[in-house]
Structure formats: structure tokens, C-alpha cells
Amino acid sequence: xxxxxxxxxxxxxxxxxxxxxxxxxxxxxxxxxxxxxxxxxxxxxxxxxxxxxxxxxxxxxxxxxxxxxxxxxxxxxxxxxxxxxxxxxxxxxxxxxxxxxxxxxxxxxxxxxxxxxxxxxxxxxxxxxxxxxxxxxxxxxxxxxxxxxxxxxxxxxxxxxxxxxxxxxxxxxxxxxxxxxxxxxxxxxxxxxxxxxxxxxxxxxxxxxxxxxxxxxxxxxxxxxxxxxxxxxxxxxxxxxxxxxxxxxxxxxxxxxxxxxxxxxxxxxxx
Amino acid sequence: xxxxxxxxxxxxxxxxxxxxxxxxxxxxxxxxxxxxxxxxxxxxxxxxxxxxxxxxxxxxxxxxxxxxxxxxxxxxxxxxxxxxxxxxxxxxxxxxxxxxxxxxxxxxxxxxxxxxxxxxxxxxxxxxxxxxxxxxxxxxxxxxxxxxxxxxxxxxxxxxxxxxxxxxxxxxxxxxxxxxxxxxxxxxxxxxxxxxxxxxxxxxxxxxxxxxxxxxxxxxxxxxxxxxxxxxxxxxxxxxxxxxxxxxxxxxxxxx
Numbered sequence: 140x141x142x143x144x145x146x147x148x149x150x151x152x153x154x155x156x157x158x159x160x161x162x163x164x165x166x167x168x169x170x171x172x173x174x175x176x177x178x179x180x181x182x183x184x185x186x187x188x189x190x191x192x193x194x195x196x197x198x199x200x201x202x203x204x205x206x207x208x209x210x211x212x213x214x215x216x217x218x219x220x221x222x223x224x225x226x227x228x229x230x231x232x233x234x235x236x237x238x239x240x241x242x243x244x245x246x247x248x249x250x251x252x253x254x255x256x257x258x259x260x261x262x263x264x265x266x267x268x269x270x271x272x273x274x275x276x277x278x279x280x281x282x283x284x285x286x287x288x289x290x291x292x293x294x295x296x297x298x299x300x301x302x303x304x305x306x307x308x309x310x311x312x313x314x315x316x317x318x319x320x321x322x323x324x325x326x327x328x329x330x331x332x333x334x335x336x337x338x339x340x341x342x343x344x345x346x347x348x349x350x351x352x353x354x355x356x357x358x359x360x361x362x363x364x365x366x367x368x369x370x371x372x373x374x375x376x377x378x379x380x381x382x383x384x385x386x387x388x389x390x391x392x393x394x395x396x397x398x399x400x401x402x403x404x405x406x407x408x409x410x
Numbered sequence: 411x412x413x414x415x416x417x418x419x420x421x422x423x424x425x426x427x428x429x430x431x432x433x434x435x436x437x438x439x440x441x442x443x444x445x446x447x448x449x450x451x452x453x454x455x456x457x458x459x460x461x462x463x464x465x466x467x468x469x470x471x472x473x474x475x476x477x478x479x480x481x482x483x484x485x486x487x488x489x490x491x492x493x494x495x496x497x498x499x500x501x502x503x504x505x506x507x508x509x510x511x512x513x514x515x516x517x518x519x520x521x522x523x524x525x526x527x528x529x530x531x532x533x534x535x536x537x538x539x540x541x542x543x544x545x546x547x548x549x550x551x552x553x554x555x556x557x558x559x560x561x562x563x564x565x566x567x568x569x570x571x572x573x574x575x576x577x578x579x580x581x582x583x584x585x586x587x588x589x590x591x592x593x594x595x596x597x598x599x600x601x602x603x604x605x606x607x608x609x610x611x612x613x614x615x616x617x618x619x620x621x622x623x624x625x626x627x628x629x630x631x632x633x634x635x636x637x638x639x640x641x642x643x644x645x646x647x648x649x650x651x652x653x654x655x656x657x658x659x660x661x662x663x664x665x666x
Contacts, residue, residue: 210543236545243543250540253531264544267551322543 149365150340152347155189161224163188163320163352164209169218171204171376178204179215180376191346191353193363193384195398196373197407202356203247205373206322209354210242211235222320240268243313243321243351247328249305251297251312257284258293261312268316283311287341303334307341314345323355335359339366361399364388372398374407435549435627439557442550449555456559460521464567471516472509472571476578479503483579484587493587497594498601500579501572505602505610509572511658514617517564518650522625525556526646529629530639538630553630557622564618565611572610609665616661617654624650 162185171179178201194202207213208220211227219226251260261280287307327335357363370387372380380395397405483499541548583589628646632638
């Protein structure tokens with residue numbers, strides 16, 4: 140996805156103006172150890188405002204852990220996680236909850252509440268965190284469901300939905316509060332290519348309509364270079380590349396090239 | 411020798427840390443109770459799940475417990491020519507001891523295991539993380555209503571257990587074995603004091619806290635995958651049951 144082109148290549152909508160000002164999220168020397176393994180090893184990363192940033196890397200590279208640091212679900216052992224200059228890793232629980240209102244998050248499996256219908260799932264953050272009346276909530280929920288193409292599914296329960304529908308409901312729920320930042324933890328993993336592209340197209344469309352800052356973990360390589368402005372490559376808990384998508388594609392880093400091409404030979408030997 | 415000491419030390423530290431986490435979890439849950447939103451609907455839902463849906467199993471268990479007490483009590487008391495005290499023996503055993511303990515054990519098996527599994531599945535399905543990401547305190551949202559639901563339900567179930575158990579003892583003692591009905595209830599009325607009922611009530615309240623606390627804690631900090639949830643469920647039932655019996659001893663020694 141290019142900032143220069145007036146029209147977004149994959150979704151056909153008008154390109155939003157290039158971001159200005161400081162990065163919205165900044166990770167400074169973040170270190171995290173889980174089960175005795177260093178998962179994040181001095182990560183430094185800037186997430187640009189109002190742009191789509193993709194995070195790629197091998198399984199177990201620390202991508203989900205890094206994403207969870209950005210919203211304060213995991214606190215670093217060392218370093219800072221700055222959201223608009225505020226270090227959220229030092230905030231109290233109450234202050235952190237306030238910061239999280241600026242976020243929406245789509246989890247890997249959707250994380251919908253099993254006992255609630257599609258409508259109730261999407262309405263949930265509005266009922267819990269806003270003072271909106273039931274009429275306004277209904278209007279907003281139905282509009283978001285229409286946006287993700289699930290107008291008739293509001294009465295269904297999560298176990299009645301396909302994998303693609305679950306992700307779309309989760310996406311509707313993540314954006315129903317009009318957050319500034321939406322985090323996606325592998326939104327397309329396990330989906331067939333058509334549904335995968337429809338989800339990526341939906342993300343791209345929504346971005347162009349609302350101008351959210353989006354951060355997305357993905358294994359859809361090389362397609363993800365088409366759907367994102369910036370790409371971050373994570374390997375062994377370290378950021379090995381973080382640049383506009385077009386630059387990362389032509390990276391001279393042998394690991395990045397192996398990842399993009401999916402070569403079984405290269406710096407990483409799995410067998 | 412060193413490695414043995416090391417492994418014992420590690421186990422002790424892990425146990426102490428686990429106990430500390432459980433205490434912090436209980437404190438965090440109780441600390442949310444005075445503050446709004448109070449989620450009355452959530453509490454009512456839990457009273458229905460923990461209490462109402464356990465009534466059948468409680469009635470069944472209580473009836474047969476009372477009947478066994480009637481039989482055993484009758485044959486023991488007859489040796490001393492004191493069959494007339496059967497009503498007192500059945501009522502005091504049930505109200506002071508068996509009612510609270512057996513009700514709590516039945517609720518642990520029926521509802522406690524389900525609480526652990528439900529919360530555990532929410533944990534591994536990232537639903538708890540999802541609540542956190544929305545800025546909603548999962549302890550306040552998920553655990554507090556379950557704690558209050560158990561604290562309301564277990565004493566009510568215990569009261570049902572006591573009444574049905576006494577009726578079971580009455581059927582066996584009076585209808586089958588021929589003890590005089592007036593003597594059965596008269597002795598019961600003479601020997602059961604308000605203090606006995608209060609003891610049973612205090613115990614059942616404490617057991618309600620133990621069930622909700624242990625079972626939700628085990629689910630909230632469950633291991634990975636389906637195996638983690640199944641292990642948490644088993645350990646929640648075992649630990650709750652053990653704590654109920656240990657707690658019963660200490661409460662009895664304090665309340666006597």
C-alpha cells in the first residue's frame with residue numbers, strides 16, 4: 140500500500156493523507172521473559188498514526204506478546220510502552236482502563252462471548268463503557284454489522300457462525316466504540332483464501348472510511364505487503380526490519396527474504 | 411542431598427506463592443464489591459445457576475442422608491433405650507454438621523466444577539483478555555457475581571437440605587420404625603437451639619465463599635488448552651472439598 144498513490148490499490152478508495160506528528164505508539168527497549176525464554180529482547184518500534192502497520196515473523200517470534208504490550212495486557216520487565224507519550228506500563232489499573240478505551244482489539248479466535256448473541260457481543264462494549272441509550276446502541280450495532288456484511292446474523296450465537304463470520308463479528312465489536320487504534324492478532328489465520336482476502340479488504344475499506352491506526356499481526360506473506368503501509372519483521376524477540384512495505388519487500392536482510400519467499404533454506408533452519 | 415533440599419524448597423516456595431496468589435485474588439474480588447456497577451442481574455443469574463439448579467440434587471441427597479440417619483440413629487439409640495431421642499439426633503446432626511458440609515460438597519461437584527470450566531474456557535479463548543482490552547475489570551465482571559451468588563445460594567440450599575433431611579429421618583423413624591411422631595418432633599424442638607441453626611448458617615456462608623473462591627481462581631489461572639482446563643477443574647473440586655472439610659473442623663472448634 141503506497142502513500143504516494145491517490146487511490147488505494149487493493150480496495151480502490153481514496154488514499155488518506157500521510158500521517159504527521161509523533162508516532163501514536165512507541166516501544167522503547169522493551170524486554171519480556173515468559174517461561175524462562177526471552178520473548179522480547181530490547182524491542183524498539185514506532186507505530187505511525189492513522190496507518191496500517193503489519194507485524195510479521197515466524198511462529199513464536201513474540202508478535203502476539205508485542206501486540207499485547209501495546210494495549211497493556213502484558214507489562215514489560217524493562218523498557219517503556221508509550222501511547223501518545225504516556226508510558227502505559229507504569230499506569231495504575233484504573234488509568235490503564237481509561238487508555239484502553241482508545242483501543243479496539245480483535246483476538247486470534249475472535250474471543251466472542253459464547254453466551255451472547257452476535258448483536259449482544261457487538262453491543263457489549265457500548266453497554267458496558269458508554270452512557271448511550273438502547274436506541275442509539277441498536278443503531279450503531281446494526282450499522283457496524285452491515286459494514287461487515289452480517290446484517291441478518293444478529294440473533295445468532297457464536298457457535299452457529301463460520302470462522303470468517305466470527306472474525307467479522309469480532310471486527311465489528313472492535314470498532315463499534317470508534318476507537319483511535321485497532322489491534323488485530325492474526326485476523327485471517329485459518330481462513331480460506333477468498334474469505335481471507337475479503338477480511339483484508341474489509342480492514343482496508345474500514346481504514347479508509349474511519350482513518351483508524353491499525354496494527355495487524357499476519358502470516359499472509361507476501362499478500363500483506365499489498366494491504367499495509369508499514370511492515371515490521373520480528374525475529375527471536377528483536378525487530379529486524381521496520382519500514383514502509385515497499386522497502387521491506389526489497390530488504391537485503393537474508394532472514395526477511397527467506398520469510399517473504401518461504402524458503403526452507405536460509406538463515407533459519409527448522410528441520 | 412542438595413538437590414533433594416532444592417526440590418523441597420522449590421515446592422514449598424511454589425505452594426506459598428500459590429497461596430499468596432489465592433489470597434490476593436480473594437482480596438481483589440472482595441475489594442470490588444462495594445463499588446458500582448453492582449450487576450444485580452449477573453448475581454441473580456448466578457443464584458439461579460448455583461442455587462436453583464442444585465435444588466434437585468440437594469433434595470435427593472438430603473432425603474437419603476436423613477433416612478440413613480434415621481436408620482442408624484434408631485439402631486444405636488435402641489441399645490440405650492433412647493429411641494425417643496431420634497428426632498434430636500437427626501436434627502442436630504443435620505443442622506450443625508451434615509447439612510452445611512454435604513450441601514457444600516454437592517454444590518462443589520455440581521456447580522463449582524462448572525464455574526471452573528466456564529472461567530477456564532473464557533481464559534483460554536482469550537475472552538478474559540478481551541474484557542481487559544475493553545477496559546472492563548474481569549474480576550468485577552466475572553468473579554464478584556459468582557462469589558455473591560454462592561454466598562446467597564449455599565445457605566439457602568443448606569436450609570433445604572436440613573428440612574428435607576429431617577423429613578427423611580421422620581419417614582424412616584416414625585413411619586417405618588414406629589417412633590412416636592409427637593416424641594420425634596417434641597424432642598427435636600426441645601434440643602435444637604437457635605445457636606445450632608446459627609452455627610450451620612455461619613458454616614454454609616463460609617463454604618459458599620470457599621467454593622466460589624477456589625473454583626473461580628482455578629479457572630481464572632487455568633493452564634493451556636483443554637488439558638489445562640480439565641486439570642484445573644479436577645483440582646478445583648479436590649481443593650474445595652478438602653478446604654470445606656478442614657474449614658468445617660476449625661469452624662466447629664471455634665463455634666462450639
